[in-house]
Amino acid sequence: MAYGIQLKNSSGTTFFDSTVIGGNFLGTFTANASNNASFTIPHATLITTIYTQIFMINDLPTDQEALAHTISVSSGVVTATAQGNSSQSQTTQVVIFGK
Amino acid sequence: MAYGLHITNTSGDLLVSSDIKSYHYVGSPTYTGVQLRYNNYTGSRVYRYTFTDSQTPLIFIKPADANKFYAVLTHFKSGNNWTYDVIGSGTTDQPPTLYAFSALSGSNSSGGYGLLVQDSSGNRTFDSRDKPLAIVDIVSAIPPQHAPDGGITPTSNVDPGFHECTISNYRSAMEWDFTSEDSHNDYSYSNSGHNSNYMFAAPSIAQAAYQRNAFHYHCDGCSNWVQADQHHYFWGNLGVFYRQAYKLTSTQVQAGWCSMKEYWYGKAQKTSWAPWNSECDGSQAFGIPFSQKSINRVSNSVIIADSTNYV
Numbered sequence: 001m002a003y004g005i006q007l008k009n010s011s012g013t014t015f016f017d018s019t020v021i022g023g024n025f026l027g028t029f030t031a032n033a034s035n036n037a038s039f040t041i042p043h044a045t046l047i048t049t050i051y052t053q054i055f056m057i058n059d060l061p062t063d064q065e066a067l068a069h070t071i072s073v074s075s076g077v078v079t080a081t082a083q084g085n086s087s088q089s090q091t092t093q094v095v096i097f098g099k
Numbered sequence: 100m101a102y103g104l105h106i107t108n109t110s111g112d113l114l115v116s117s118d119i120k121s122y123h124y125v126g127s128p129t130y131t132g133v134q135l136r137y138n139n140y141t142g143s144r145v146y147r148y149t150f151t152d153s154q155t156p157l158i159f160i161k162p163a164d165a166n167k168f169y170a171v172l173t174h175f176k177s178g179n180n181w182t183y184d185v186i187g188s189g190t191t192d193q194p195p196t197l198y199a200f201s202a203l204s205g206s207n208s209s210g211g212y213g214l215l216v217q218d219s220s221g222n223r224t225f226d227s228r229d230k231p232l233a234i235v236d237i238v239s240a241i242p243p244q245h246a247p248d249g250g251i252t253p254t255s256n257v258d259p260g261f262h263e264c265t266i267s268n269y270r271s272a273m274e275w276d277f278t279s280e281d282s283h284n285d286y287s288y289s290n291s292g293h294n295s296n297y298m299f300a301a302p303s304i305a306q307a308a309y310q311r312n313a314f315h316y317h318c319d320g321c322s323n324w325v326q327a328d329q330h331h332y333f334w335g336n337l338g339v340f341y342r343q344a345y346k347l348t349s350t351q352v353q354a355g356w357c358s359m360k361e362y363w364y365g366k367a368q369k370t371s372w373a374p375w376n377s378e379c380d381g382s383q384a385f386g387i388p389f390s391q392k393s394i395n396r397v398s399n400s401v402i403i404a405d406s407t408n409y410v
Contacts, residue, residue: 003109004108004109005106005214007213007214007227007231009408010210013408015230015233015408016227016231016233017233018106018107018108018114019108019109020235020289020291020292021108021114021233021234022234022235022236022237022289022403023234023236023237023402024112024113024114024115024119024121024234025119025121025122025157025202025232025234026113026119027119028155028157028202030155042116042118042119043105043113043116043118043119046105046107046111046112046113047112047113048110048111048112051237051239051400052399052400053157053300053301053302053399053400053401053402054302054304054397054399055171055174055302055304056173056174056302056304057155057174057175057176058173058174058175058176059173065306065388065389065394066306066394066395067394067395068304068395068397070397071397093155093174095157095400097234097237097400097402098112098113099112099234099236099237
């Protein structure tokens, strides 16, 4: 490589190469059931595209109409908005990535 | 920044920061067995895993079969103990291998060389000795609106005829293409280094349920005054519940569905002058939680990485 950073394990195998890394973890937060929550991304100006991944904590797989929060991103702030009524709304984990 | 370390790529995108705790490999959740087997249509298995972590780890799936759909179905938390149910398509047991990643915690790792990045409080944010997550690519994916390969089921009734109290004989007329092999949206990813150890993190958020309805009525004797009127009824419902799942091929992320449970109800009834009334229920209440729609169907990120680095 002409420039950048490569990290190798003790066997000499490269496992982290800035020229091919396809994204980076930026933060995570929990939005409790029936409550909204938000998270400010550090150094958001250094991220071209922000991606979010959501999953529900402690939801039942088949027996209810479980609703995750909806996610919006604006000016480096990720906001999770609760959906449905109290029996439908679930605790949602939001994981934020950039690339 | 006033101090610290930023590593960016040639596009200026942030890869490592002393202000952000990067994800690092924290272990492989323990497989404990199959929780659910569903063998109709495409079929599915629900595999259970356990893991201990004080934080909320990100779970990657290394597929046991590259031709099958997988996803983390549920994340159950009790204290620091996590239980994961992972759905996989198909009618054979093929549990995938899971890999867990969390933000760095604890004191310095062993090893005398590498790259260690700390924040202003001296907490580690990146440590090459603790196997940081190296993301291959991220794609935003959403499954098709309707899970069955046959598309959305019609809401009108089908007439299955009358088969007395042999409730199972009513089912064939209510069948639909409830398989979910072909119902997926496809996304390409950066796959130049693809190998069989590629893994992905993609939870199952979306759910879908579709059903067919049946009704039958006929009367023996209603047009014959010498014969007692005998009314024959059947009411039935057949529904399938799906969860979102993903297939990782050498070139694509496929966002689709797994059929994981079915609901079935049938009731036949004959009414006439007593004592010829009869009624038979083939099953308990139908019980499908909703129908003819998918919920939580949003674009969700699929994170792709190479598990070779973490074996």
